[in-house]
Amino acid sequence: MNTLRILLSTDNHLGYAEDDNIRGNDSFAALEEVLFLAKEYRCDMVLLAGDLFHHNRPTRRTLYKTMDIFKRYCMGPGAIQVQIVSGSADDATAAVAAAGRGGGGGGGGGATNKNTNTNSPFVRGYVNYEDENYSVDLPVFSIHGNHDDPSRDGGNSELYAALDLLDVSNLVNYFGKQQDAKDIRVDPILLKKGTTQVALYGLGSMRDERLNRMWRGEHLTFSRPAEQDPNNNKNGGGGGNNGNDDPAQQWFNIFALHQNRDRGRGAKNCIKEDMIPDWMDFICWGHEHECDIEVTESVVGTFRISQPGSSVATSLVEGESMRKKIGILDIREGQFRLTAIPLTQVRSFVLGTVRLADERNLDPDEPKVDTKVSKLLEDKVRVLIHDAREKRRELLIDAEEGGNVLAKYYNNSNDDGIAGIPLKHTLHKEDEVLVRLKVDHTGFAAVNSQRFGAKFVGETANPSDILLFTRKRSESKSQTKSMKEVKPIEPGDVEEMDIEELIVEQFEASNTRLELFDDKKISLALDAYVGKSEARAINEALEKLLGKQQNRLFKSGVDTAAEGLGKVKPEDADDKPDMGKKKKGKKTKRTKSEDYDEEEEDAEQSFEDNDMMEEDPPPKSRS
Template identity: 40%
Template sequence: MEKDEIRRFDSFEAFEEICSLAKQKEVDFVLLGGDLFHENKPSRSTLVKTIEILRRYCLNDLPVKFQVVSDQTVNFPNRFGHVNYEDPHFNVGLPVFTIHGNHDDPAGVDNLSAIDILSACNLVNYFGKMDLGGSGVGQIAVHPVLVKKGTTTVALYGLGNIRDERLNRMFQTPHSVQWMRPESQEGLSVSDWFNILVLHQNRIKTNPKSAINEHFLPRFLDFVVWGHEHECLIDPQEVPGMGFHITQPGSSVATSLIDGEAKPKHVLLLEIKGNQYRPNKIPLMTVRPFEYAEVVLKDEADVDPNDQASVLEHLDKIVRNLIEKSSQPTASRSEAKLPLVRIKVDYSGFSTINPQRFGQKYVGKVANPQDILIFSKAAKKRQTTTGENIDESEKLRPEELNQQTIEALVAENNLKMEILPVDDLDIALHDFVSKDDKTAFYACLQRNLDETRKKLNSEAEKFKIEEEDIIVKVGECMQERVKEISLRSKGDTGLASSTQNLFLTC
């Protein structure tokens, strides 16, 4: 969202509101369930704004009223090896504990993430980072951060994101996941600890192998904070037969624009005394309103498949109703903001319309005029040899496509590239995957658009170009760039080869 001029500050406003609520309620600490950052390599601007918010609310002279009594070198395996408020060089009045998610997970030779930067700055306590040692699927030991305040003792377990398929296999492999219980202390038994787990994994069971079943978790837990899922299900739900409750806080801002994210956003204030807890959900006031609707065109009586005007009129009516609904004052909003509007349209039996052109009339009325509409078709089901019905959409799995190139996909599907050269897309794909360059495709698009505009402008000064000739000229520009790339690659063969080798050895 950083490149979105309307929504670029939404996540910072929500994060600052969360920190402000923590300060107002005088909480002992803040617990984050992962994905503090939406990008694996957040921009400098994002890092600076995040550090500013943490410094403003976390560094102060307020006393910290709890102790960490576990082995902190095991809990926080960084250079300093202790909870941040115990550092004599910092006044930390609001400790923040966080695990990593699937967006801000550690990577690279040194296995570092953006959370490690905040941890090195002594702004957060980063725990739950696992070293997947052992043979086969790997082996991990989950050590709790033991927190003590008065007579209340809390064992805080953290499990940062691990690829769901792998963690699923680990849970089903004996001794691959070991849960370390607190050692018995004088006047304190193992059963006296209130056990909390925070994890960041797929919970929705569209594919059981790519999700974590609640029944994989140990029964001694009392409370589970489940990250990753964007839908806010803040009210703790008991898992039958397991003895613990799960809260799913969801994302603080809408990012995916799916049905679940249209629900009101909350944070949970958890009060613990002994082995009892009391939840208190608090609505977030700064969140941008989001309205979602689904429509099946063939089920609408006033829509004619042969009359696109009737389709547009029907969709316009839905958008206007959603905008009006979002503008109604509610107690959970601090100020009026342009709403997010998303309509999922099942167009089976109909032709699609241009979403960008449709959204132009709503510029200044909604925050996302370019993608109000998303089109889909009812998934066809096919039977497997075992008789099981599977959606056609499940035939293509990511692991089956990971060796494909853009060039091969274009050739197989008999596509004709009109603006972007195939070689440029291949380079962008390589940079995106191998270098973790999140802006690779954006840069590729911008570079080609700029070159095309310059070429057309220079020719327009010499010759008169009719409107119908523009598409032809764009194609000619692309062909010229393809020839230039081909000549350049022949001249740079040695350099390209050595660079490729360097990347392969990293």
């Protein structure tokens, strides 16, 4: 009764490739397996660390399937053993809320004393199983990711995420959504089961550069339970125990976030581990798709990190080929244990490479070399297909030994198919695996990918993009300032960055940046228009930037825009309060957090996608 059990999962990307006849159900099958295992292992709750949905505005089909899955696994008459002490650290010493039903420790019937504190980490101020009109027996807590972050509908100013729909339907507890874009306060959800106490913190995805600036500029603070730190000091205290010798009074601090990890991306394009408060105990790190779920020690040495990774492959890269798992986190009076469980509803994927110049039997000057290249690649792909199917067989054996009861349905199946598997959504044609062969064709012509892939229809789930051609780039002779002489971008580079990053890079590389407008903010507006379907994002961004420039030019006292270009720069329009000439005798004082941009647009809560790896577009449907 004193052990709090939490299932950890992240980056489910529901709706990815939903129009594909083979892979369209993969993301839903993986989510259903996650919730099935949560019920099978009698977890007290599920924690999702962002990107539940793949698209910012999921289709009605995706929403229907998602709500159906959550309804079947999260609604029921079972007793909830976890009590909500409060939804805010301000109320940490308040009386324990009656959060259970039956044997749930809160009396009979559903609890009615909802916490509607404005500082509550919950979007609606209270947890779903406190609503007396609903019967929830598996609470799910989720933050948003960069794919499903809040965005605006039409000309409205309110920001809503797809998770808001699940939250208002009492299917998911959406937390970590920040209403104030300038000063962020992260309040914990205080949970209690017997003598075990957990403070759950969550921070929805933000643009890494902005969050990094706010974090270092002290515009982000963490509240703490009163027993830990009466002053709610961000950096106060030593750890979860906080010097308290009584284990029953210790708070175990969990932090769920969805950001880039420090993997050589630069100081401002990620969140460094030493930025996280050292009194945290456990970090559930979302956004990174590679499964690294085993607990690792942080660089500061005071907390542990688990990276569950994605439950469905959204790009054909090496990180996605790792075995995908979920974690069962058991917490008892300040101590914890993590058990990793392999997932079976994951399409097998292997990656291979070949360099044509290293193949002895290939001569680029030979008349029929194209035929030989095609035959060579075909043989290598068939080896990959065999390896992928063998990899799945090994997975199912290991999964059954590792405690996943679903694996036995596959291991005991016959040629007639899987009988009795207790899932509504399963992999469709799991023998059609994912393979990717990276081909360095320097000195050779590329093979037609569509014609080549047609040979493997029925054997692979991605016949149209099996091959990825690369070649060694030739070094540029010189770099000039003229836009005409800017080195063209080769296809390989396009696949590794977003369109807004390409725009900024092109302007910087050619040394011809925009003079009136800030190209970086325009690229953010472009991302909101394309990725978030905000129809007026570009118009509003241009109008706002134009208005600011007009005001600066007016204050500077110039007669023409051309005359004022030397005085007003795009970046100055947002960072400096006055572009006019300084008056004599007056000095401008620098504030402590001058690097923090107070005029960042509120719409920047729909942040740019700094994905941890290149993302392939969803495959087209095949008839």
